[in-house]
Amino acid sequence: MSQPVTFRRRAVSExxxxxxxxxxxxxxxxxxxxxxxxxxxxPMEETRDRARMIRLHTLANLHRYLDQFADSVERNGGQVLWxxxxxEANLLIAEVVGRKEGSLVIKSKSMVTEELDLNAHLQGExxxxxxxDLGEFIVQLAEDHPSHIIAPVMHxxxxxxxxxxHKRLGIPYTDxxxxxxxxxxxxxxxxxxxxxVGISGVNTGIAETGSIVTVTNEGNGWLTTAAPRTHIAVMGxxxxxxxxxxxxxxxxxxxxxxxxxxxSVYTNVVSGPRRPGDPxxxxxxxxxxxxxxxxxxxxxxxxxxLACIRCGACLNVCPVFREVGGHAYGQVYSGPVGSVLAxxxxxxxxxxxxxxxxxxxxACREVCPxxxxxxxxxxxxxxxxTRENDPFRWLGPGLxxxxxxxxxxxxWKSLLAAGRMVGRLKGxxxxxxxxxxxxxxxxxxxxxxxxxxxxxRQWWKENxxxx
Amino acid sequence: MSQSMSETxxxxxxxxxxxxxxxxxxxxxxxxxxxxxxxxxxxxxxxCGQPAYNAGHHTESTExxxxxxxxxxxxxxxxxxxxxxxxxxxxxxxPRLASGDPxxxxxxxxxxxxxxxxxxxxxEQRERASVEGTEAHDQPPTRRAFYHPSCHALRGLGLRxxxxxxxxxxxxxxxxxxxxxxxxxxxGGLFAVEMPEVSTGIxxxxxxxxxxxxxxxxxxxxxxxxxxxxxxxxxxxxxxxxVHIASAxxxxxxxxx
Numbered sequence: 001m002s003q004p005v006t007f008r009r010r011a012v013s014e015x016x017x018x019x020x021x022x023x024x025x026x027x028x029x030x031x032x033x034x035x036x037x038x039x040x041x042x043p044m045e046e047t048r049d050r051a052r053m054i055r056l057h058t059l060a061n062l063h064r065y066l067d068q069f070a071d072s073v074e075r076n077g078g079q080v081l082w083x084x085x086x087x088e089a090n091l092l093i094a095e096v097v098g099r100k101e102g103s104l105v106i107k108s109k110s111m112v113t114e115e116l117d118l119n120a121h122l123q124g125e126x127x128x129x130x131x132x133d134l135g136e137f138i139v140q141l142a143e144d145h146p147s148h149i150i151a152p153v154m155h156x157x158x159x160x161x162x163x164x165x166h167k168r169l170g171i172p173y174t175d176x177x178x179x180x181x182x183x184x185x186x187x188x189x190x191x192x193x194x195x196x197v198g199i200s201g202v203n204t205g206i207a208e209t210g211s212i213v214t215v216t217n218e219g220n221g222w223l224t225t226a227a228p229r230t231h232i233a234v235m236g237x238x239x240x241x242x243x244x245x246x247x248x249x250x251x252x253x254x255x256x257x258x259x260x261x262x263x264s265v266y267t268n269v270v271s272g273p274r275r276p277g278d279p280x281x282x283x284x285x286x287x288x289x290x291x292x293x294x295x296x297x298x299x300x301x302x303x304x305x306l307a308c309i310r311c312g313a314c315l316n317v318c319p320v321f322r323e324v325g326g327h328a329y330g331q332v333y334s335g336p337v338g339s340v341l342a343x344x345x346x347x348x349x350x351x352x353x354x355x356x357x358x359x360x361x362x363a364c365r366e367v368c369p370x371x372x373x374x375x376x377x378x379x380x381x382x383x384x385x386t387r388e389n390d391p392f393r394w395l396g397p398g399l400x401x402x403x404x405x406x407x408x409x410x411x412w413k414s415l416l417a418a419g420r421m422v423g424r425l426k427g428x429x430x431x432x433x434x435x436x437x438x439x440x441x442x443x444x445x446x447x448x449x450x451x452x453x454x455x456x457r458q459w460w461k462e463n464x465x466x467x
Numbered sequence: 468m469s470q471s472m473s474e475t476x477x478x479x480x481x482x483x484x485x486x487x488x489x490x491x492x493x494x495x496x497x498x499x500x501x502x503x504x505x506x507x508x509x510x511x512x513x514x515c516g517q518p519a520y521n522a523g524h525h526t527e528s529t530e531x532x533x534x535x536x537x538x539x540x541x542x543x544x545x546x547x548x549x550x551x552x553x554x555x556x557x558x559x560x561x562p563r564l565a566s567g568d569p570x571x572x573x574x575x576x577x578x579x580x581x582x583x584x585x586x587x588x589x590x591e592q593r594e595r596a597s598v599e600g601t602e603a604h605d606q607p608p609t610r611r612a613f614y615h616p617s618c619h620a621l622r623g624l625g626l627r628x629x630x631x632x633x634x635x636x637x638x639x640x641x642x643x644x645x646x647x648x649x650x651x652x653x654x655g656g657l658f659a660v661e662m663p664e665v666s667t668g669i670x671x672x673x674x675x676x677x678x679x680x681x682x683x684x685x686x687x688x689x690x691x692x693x694x695x696x697x698x699x700x701x702x703x704x705x706x707x708x709x710v711h712i713a714s715a716x717x718x719x720x721x722x723x724x
Contacts, residue, residue, distance in 0.1 A: 007662070008661075008662050008664070008665070011662070011664065011665050012664050015664060015665075015668060020668075024672075028647075319650055319651040319653065319669045319672075320662075320665055320669070323665055323668040323669050323672070324665055324668070355523075356658070356661055356662065357662060357665070358655070358658070359618070359651050359653060359654065359655025359656075359658045359666070359669070360521060360618075360655060360656070360658070361618040361622070361650075361651035361655070362618055362619070362622035362623060363618070363622065363649075363650075363651065365622070366622055379520065379521065379523065381523075382521070382522065382523030383523040383525055384523075385523055386522070386523040386524055390523075392522070392657075392661050395522060395524075395657065395661075396524075399518070399519050399522055399524045399527055400527065402514075402518065402519060402527065402531070403519060403524070403526070403527025403528075403530055403531060405513070406482075406513040406514045406516070406531040406534070407513070407530045407531050407533075407534040408534075409510070409511040409512075409513060409534075409538075412513040412514075416485070416486055419486055420486075431698070431701060438660055439660060441659070441660040441661075441663030442659060442660050442663060442698070444663050444664075444667065445663065445667040445670070445698075445699060445702060446659075446667070446670075446695060446698030446699045446701075446702060447697075447698040447701045447702060448694070448698055449487050449488075449694055449697075449698070450487075451486045451487055452486065452487055452488065452489045452490075454489060455485050455486055455489055456480050456484060456485040456486075456489035456492035456493070457480075457485055457508070457510065458489075459489055459492075459493065460492075460508045460510075461510070464496075464508070465508075465510070
């Protein structure tokens with residue numbers, strides 16, 4: 001093999017750990033809840049259609065809505081910072097955080113800051129960063145990476161988490177979720193009260209009002225955005241909708257698709273810094289709008305993937321994701337959406353094999369709240385991969401031969417005849433147990449049938465054709 | 468059945484059935500004819516082009532596709548395909564791939580509009596002719612059978628009930644459910660050799676569930692998924708019988724004779 005097939009290698013290594021079993025169980029549980037929430041909501045299908053229209057309309061007019069959003073944020077007394085890439089975003093954020101030496105930063109869940117590797121950057125500048133989302137807190141404690149868009153520790157069991165808390169927080173071992181939760185809450189409380197800066201992600205930005213919406217199931221998101229003096233919201237540049245009502249539509253399909261809830265416990269809308277008379281809120285509100293490859297994706301035929309609202313349903317339903325878990329993808333975004341998005345955001349060649357990590361079963365398309373045809377986009381990315389950095393270059397000659405033969409019936413028939421020869425030589429046992437070269441991948445675990453001694457077309461010609 | 472019901476049907480048999488499971492093709496012909504169709508087989512057909520499409524090699528795929536569209540366009544009547552995957556490809560992806568040239572685009576749409584997947588067509592044939600698909604079950608069911616609703620038939624064409632009802636009509640078979648019935652079997656075309664370990668992992672999940680449910684007969688309408696699953700079952704030395712729905716129907720009929 002001329003190229004390392006990195007997804008495959010990582011997948012094999014992940015499959016040798018207990019992680020995929022935990023992922024498979026949790027993902028199926030999520031899908032069960034989603035099904036309940038979808039059945040519970042009669043206008044689900046129309047709402048999905050509306051959510052799709054809102055997202056596609058926004059993408060088609062993205063620059064207009066970005067301008068409107070920035071104006072609205074500034075009108076509300078907030079500030080907008082534009083970052084072309086991860087380095088620039090980190091620089092801008094570090095400048096704000098670094099106004100005080102050794103700042104304490106608390107964070108609520110944000111995937112875009114994972115793209116930036118923001119925590120490492122801020123820590124490198126001498127600041128303390130504390131993740132306050134329970135899942136992200138566990139990830140940070142374990143010095144791990146999130147393996148799922150909304151469930152960062154889907155790959156861990158509660159026993160794993162019990163062990164981790166025992167080792168890192170010095171508490172007696174327990175795997176009782178309530179107790180573990182209480183430990184985390186006690187541990188985190190002091191940080192909420194003394195933090196200098198709160199950094200959050202953005203589920204949806206609203207162009208009309210300059211608000212940001214965050215959706216969480218823990219109070220941490222609200223505390224992060226309200227308690228510290230400074231709130232920095234980091235937003236991927238595509239995460240906008242035009243109006244407040246549109247945001248409500250997105251939140252409706254998001255909660256049902258993601259966690260199977262009618263509504264998440266906290267749907268938090270922040271529209272600028274504290275105003276006179278407000279009981280709480282930050283003195284300073286900044287939104288960092290991050291491109292980091294998104295403009296590039298927008299100009300390709302995989303641009304529809306930017307309509308994604310990050311619910312994670314396509315991961316939960318994906319047979320590949322369930323089998324290997326999120327870490328096998330080796331990228332911030334995993335599963336079907338990650339397999340389209342990651343090669344677009346990064347240098348394409350870095351993740352060129354991810355679009356092939358799919359059986360194209362179509363389950364993702366069926367559950368996507370904004371009806372993104374993910375299999376179609378995966379195939380688009382495969383076309384690009386074969387042109388730029390084909391991870392399966394060895395298939396090229398075979399497919400070229402296939403292409404030549406299958407458009408010439410005569411050649412095709414002689415190929416079939418050659419196949420029949422093999423079938424005859426094979427003798428009585430009609431299945432191969434071992435095949436050579438790359439086909440041995442098949443016979444690692446499966447027998448492969450030998451061609452029949454008489455093809456269908458031969459039988460037809462001899463018995464049925466009118467001549 | 469009156470001869471006025473007779474309709475000419477073009478059989479696009481698929482490359483796998485042609486080369487590897489010709490008996491399935493003969494069973495398809497038998498069932499279509501039994502329901503009153505006149506079956507023709509356009510001899511210059513090859514393969515629909517899907518393998519190259521899924522691999523991202525769209526030049527090859529389009530050339531192969533166009534050849535077969537031309538072959539089919541020279542015929543008339545309904546085109547029946549005993550594979551949900553190939554049918555889904557020709558119906559949903561063919562027109563997109565052929566859209567480069569207005570004339571071929573129109574041809575692709577014209578051909579696509581004539582295509583029917585086998586279980587869907589037979590179901591309609593039986594309804595139309597009021598064929599007694601379900602003969603009186605005079606003997607108690609003997610074998611536990613599961614109908615695997617392959618992904619492209621299920622999610623691409625919206626078919627599942629059709630194949631299940633056909634299986635229900637087979638004497639001596641008790642159709643059972645398994646957990647995660649609609650989950651992919653892990654085949655995925657070239658995916659099975661590009662990512663063999665992942666493909667195998669998904670397959671094993673499926674095979675475990677078939678075994679847990681005590682399935683003795685695995686029936687489907689896509690020979691490719693069935694090859695993959697039977698290949699895996701053979702390694703497990705599990706004697707579960709794996710059959711295409713067309714063969715299940717015709718074999719069931721022979722049993723009664």
